[in-house]
Amino acid sequence: MVLHALNILGAGLSAFVGASAIVFGLDRWTDAAPVRSLSAGGAVIFLFEGGTLVDATPAARQLLRGKRRADSDLSRLADVVGGRFGTVLTHRLSELRANGRLILTSIDGLETLEAEEENGLLRLTLRTDCRSVGSVDRLSVDALEAELLLLRGLAEDAPLPIWTQDSQDQLSWANRAYLELSDRNRVAPDDPAQAEGGRSFxxxxxxxxxxxxxxEGECRQRRxxxxxxxxESPVWYEVTSVRRGEGSLHFANDVSGLVLAESARQHxxxxxxxxxxxxxxxLAIFDRDRRLVLFNPAFVDLTGLPIGFLSGRxxxxxxxxRLREAKILPEPRDYAGWRDEVAALEAAAAQGQYCENWSLPNGQIYxxxxxxHPDGAVAFLFEDISDEIGLTRRFRAELSLARNALDALDDAVAAFSPTGDLTLWNMAYARLWRRTEGTTDPGHLQAEAAEWERACLPTPFWAQLHARSDSARVPLETALEHRDGRRLRVRLVTLTGGGLLAMFREDPEHRLGPTQVAS
Incomplete structure (x- = not known):
């Protein structure tokens, strides 16, 4: 209904005035100044130099304002008035050199265009028969009507809902997108009224x-x-409102996707x-400006820092x-060196290369x-590994105690893992089989058994050893004679979990005999 009324009002000058009031201030967007009406006998004058406009009356400048760009100002003017004179204006102006002056009359006989050259300047004078068109320049009216159609098309075809409200906050104008949105919001999908030719209400x-x-003039945005x-989820819009005189102009932008993304991010x-x-x-996360943006309760418990202090970012x-004052950090030798360590710590964390153990005076270890993190953020993780370190130290102490106890034995003892790796041996075993102290090669059962066999005289025991399965639980025991003349008593016992314990004892009184199986 309103769109049809607007099209009727746009037929003449009165339509322009009415539609301009409905569009509500769109002329402010075009920087177009009001057109002065010419008095009877008035003229619109242009002065060109080489196709460039160097001077013009206000009405003349108004004719060219907002027109499409062309090769020159003279070409722009030819696009505006050339059609009214039924000729290509730039071609006719070439006759000036021969005649010195050129006068053209419009097709309807209501306008004349006078062209003349003065000192290398081209002067164009456009005159209108005011007796026929009244007190308003016809070309200016045409230009305004064209501008009105352009602005009306921009507002009407804009994909965003645009509308105006009067001083009583009643809807006074709305574009097509707004009316369609109103129809979707008002009419149910199964409403038969929606089948009326798609007409907007x-x-x-x-x-x-x-x-x-x-x-007045204030711009406010609301969601x-x-x-x-x-x-169904609600549809969210970013509504921009501007006060203009007694009414207001509004724009709505659908931001449902943004709201959904923000909600997902918050969740x-x-x-x-x-x-x-x-x-x-x-956990403590610092943003790109190295301000604390996130921390968890465990960080508060481990560091003892006040929540109020941490909440201040x-x-x-x-x-x-503050950690240094609370003796959570290792104490540096000097404060200047501490500042250097902080800078190095921050740089290493930003590269993902910082990982250290902090030993505290109270015995705790962090x-x-x-x-x-993305966008230049850095996260610090604090773990209390005191129990882990204590357990490791106790294990190492017990292992060292076991080694010392084995070294105190006269028998040569060696323990093999279920996979056959030599994991533990004492000094007597190293002396007997010439293992180097501190060697990095732990050795394997097969290699060690081969060394035993090479160092001793042949005996059926070696075949029984090679034929022994990993699951055999019965210990083997026999006497061996070393090639250097020493007599040995060997005993192999399967340990819980599949390991193997080998024990060698020097037995000078024992003579070499057949392989024996311990009862």
Whole structure:
């Protein structure tokens, strides 16, 4: 209905005035100045030099304003007025050199165009018969009508909903996108009224609530939603409102995808926060400006830093300074060296190369790891590894005790893993079979058995040893004679888990005899 009325109003000058009021201030966007009406006998004058406009009356400049770009200003003018004179203006102007002056009359006889050259300048004078067209220049009216059609098309065909409201906040104008949005929001999918040729209905009320206390010229943005049927997500719009005189101009941009992305991001952050809250590892994340943006309860428990301090988003150096004061960090030799260490720590963490153990005065040990994150962020992980380190130290102490106990034995003892690797032996075994102390090669059962066989005289025991299966649980025991004349008593016992223990004892009184199996 409104669109049809606008098309009727656009037929003449009165249509331009009415439509300009409906479009509500679009002329501000074109930088177009109001056109002065010419008095009777007035003229529109242009002055060109080499095709470039060097001077013109205000009405003349108005004719060229907003017109498409051409090779020159003279070509722009020819595009505007040439059709009215039924000729190619630039071609006719070539006659000036022969005649010195040229006068053209429009097809309808209401306008004349006078061209003459003065000192290398081209002067064009456009005159209108005011008795026929009244007090308004006809070309200016045509230009304004063309500009009106352009602005109307821009507003009407814009993909964004655009509308205006009067001083009473009633809808006064709306473009096609707004009317279509109003139809979708008002008419149910199964409503038969929607089958009326796809015609848009004039909304009874604006779709969006107008802003309150909007001052003249003020631009305000709001995020508003339109209700949807039960079970469907609401549609969100970024609504921009501008006050113009007694009314207001509004634009709506669909930001449902952005709202959905922000909601997903917030949900993801909340999920991460819940996950981090249950971790025993302390987590502290610093953004690209090295300010603390995220930490979990374990970080507070491990460091003892106040939550109020951490919530203030301190920088990395401030956090490390507080850790140093709380004796969470290893004490440096001097403060200048400490600052250098902080800078090196931050740089190493940004490259993902920082991982150190911090031994605290109270005996606790923290493993601190720095990891880079996207956008230049850095994350620090704090783990209390005191129990792990203590367990490792106790294991090493027990292992050292076991080695010392074996070394105190006169018998040569060697233990092999289920895979046959030599894992433990004492000094007596090293002396007997000439193993070098501190060797990095642990040896293997097959290699060790071959060494035993080469160093001793032949006996059926070696065949029994090679034929022995890994699952055999019955120990083997026999007497051996070393090639250097020493007599040995050997005993092989299968350990729990599949390992093997070999024990060698020097037995000077024992004579070489057949292989014996221990009972």
């Amino acid at each position: 004039w909304p009874a009320a604006p779709l969006f609530e107008p802003p309150r206390d909007l001052n 508003l939603s339109l209700p949807r049927p039960v079970g 993801f952050v909340q999920t991460l926060a819940k996950t981090f809250a249950s971790l025993r590892t302390g 301190p920088v990395v150096q401030t956090v490390l300074d 493993r601190v790891t720095g990891r880079p």
